[in-house]
Amino acid sequence: MTRAGFVAVIGAPNAGKSTLVNRLVGAKVSIVTQKVQTTRFPVKGVAMAGESQIVLVDTPGIFKPRRRLDRAMVRAAQTQAADADAVVHLLDAHAEESSRAGDKRSAEDAEMITESYVKSGGKVILALNKIDLVKRDTLLALTQRLFESGAYSEVFMISAANGSGVEDLKTRLAELMPEGPWLYPADQTADLPVRLLAAEITREKLYLRVHEELPYAAAVETTAFEEKADGSARIEQTIFVERDSQRPIILGKNGQTLKWIGQAARTDLAQILDRPVHLFLHVKVQEGWQEVREFYTGVGLDFDV
Numbered sequence: 001m002t003r004a005g006f007v008a009v010i011g012a013p014n015a016g017k018s019t020l021v022n023r024l025v026g027a028k029v030s031i032v033t034q035k036v037q038t039t040r041f042p043v044k045g046v047a048m049a050g051e052s053q054i055v056l057v058d059t060p061g062i063f064k065p066r067r068r069l070d071r072a073m074v075r076a077a078q079t080q081a082a083d084a085d086a087v088v089h090l091l092d093a094h095a096e097e098s099s100r101a102g103d104k105r106s107a108e109d110a111e112m113i114t115e116s117y118v119k120s121g122g123k124v125i126l127a128l129n130k131i132d133l134v135k136r137d138t139l140l141a142l143t144q145r146l147f148e149s150g151a152y153s154e155v156f157m158i159s160a161a162n163g164s165g166v167e168d169l170k171t172r173l174a175e176l177m178p179e180g181p182w183l184y185p186a187d188q189t190a191d192l193p194v195r196l197l198a199a200e201i202t203r204e205k206l207y208l209r210v211h212e213e214l215p216y217a218a219a220v221e222t223t224a225f226e227e228k229a230d231g232s233a234r235i236e237q238t239i240f241v242e243r244d245s246q247r248p249i250i251l252g253k254n255g256q257t258l259k260w261i262g263q264a265a266r267t268d269l270a271q272i273l274d275r276p277v278h279l280f281l282h283v284k285v286q287e288g289w290q291e292v293r294e295f296y297t298g299v300g301l302d303f304d305v
């Protein structure tokens with residue numbers, strides 16, 4: 001008897017959702033950076049646990065949206081939660097501990113998250129993340145307070161970064177999956193089209209390298225993906241920025257920054273695609289790319305929310 005279903009991982013920006021999905025899947029399916037709003041669209045990863053197939057849906061962070069892109073991201077996360085067989089609300093225990101009471105912004109974000117699982121109809125699993133950074137007694141007090149809210153069916157304490165507690169969560173998710181045939185071949189871990197995955201990897205390196213200078217203003221598009229006769233892949237990508245002043249930030253002195261980004265992305269891609277990769281990056285200024293419909297439809301986001 002096999003089981004299979006969808007688990008939406010939702011939470012505030014930077015809670016560690018993508019780290020958790022990668023950990024559960026055992027492969028890198030979604031990009032991770034120290035920056036908030038790294039994940040822009042739902043990304044699926046497939047985990048196997050005995051006879052259960054768990055399709056994890058990594059989602060953009062839920063927060064009070066301000067721009068069109070924010071709205072599209074938050075709506076996508078809420079839709080995934082509503083459609084899933086189980087919902088995990090991942091909460092950064094460390095941030096929760098250090099945020100001052102009455103922090104208006106985080107209160108608004110929390111409200112948005114609660115709203116999305118009210119829409120999901122069912123109970124939600126709370127997973128307190130980053131327990132490697134939090135003292136045990138703080139954690140217990142936090143758990144009690146959150147559990148008393150009544151919104152959660154159960155609580156797990158985990159560290160997505162070092163894996164502690166993650167196997168228990170996985171076992172529980174496996175039990176919650178409905179009976180039925182597997183949705184993906186047992187050896188498949190990701191289902192992102194390869195061009196999109198390649199663009200995400202480059203965006204990750206871009207964020208890792210210039211996260212302070214470049215708040216949310218960049219997008220990456222794969223413009224060519226060619227399988228060469230010698231077994232290698234030739235990939236061309238364009239990095240879009242919004243202003244002329246952002247170009248030199250990405251290029252760096254003598255083009256050093258762009259070179260680093262390209263090398264780091266190429267190394268990852270070669271490993272993920274399991275073949276040599278030739279990567280060519282271009283930087284283009286496109287004012288207001290966030291208002292271009294194709295940037296949304298290309299990654300499955302709704303432009304009109």
Ligand SMILES: Nc1nc2c(ncn2[C@@H]2O[C@H](COP(=O)(O)OP(=O)(O)OP(=O)(O)O)[C@@H](O)[C@H]2O)c(=O)[nH]1
Binds near residue numbers: 015034061162
């Ligand atoms: N110490 C510690 N850091 C963690 C843990 N989980 C994630 N992180 C770090 O938290 C940061 C954010 O992780 P992500 O997985 O990108 O978070 P996210 O929730 O997907 O963020 P968005 O996509 O922006 O909403 C990264 O720097 C991770 O390395 C953890 O268990 N412990």
Ligand SMILES: [Mg+2]
Binds near residue numbers: 017019059
């Ligand atoms: Mg993410």
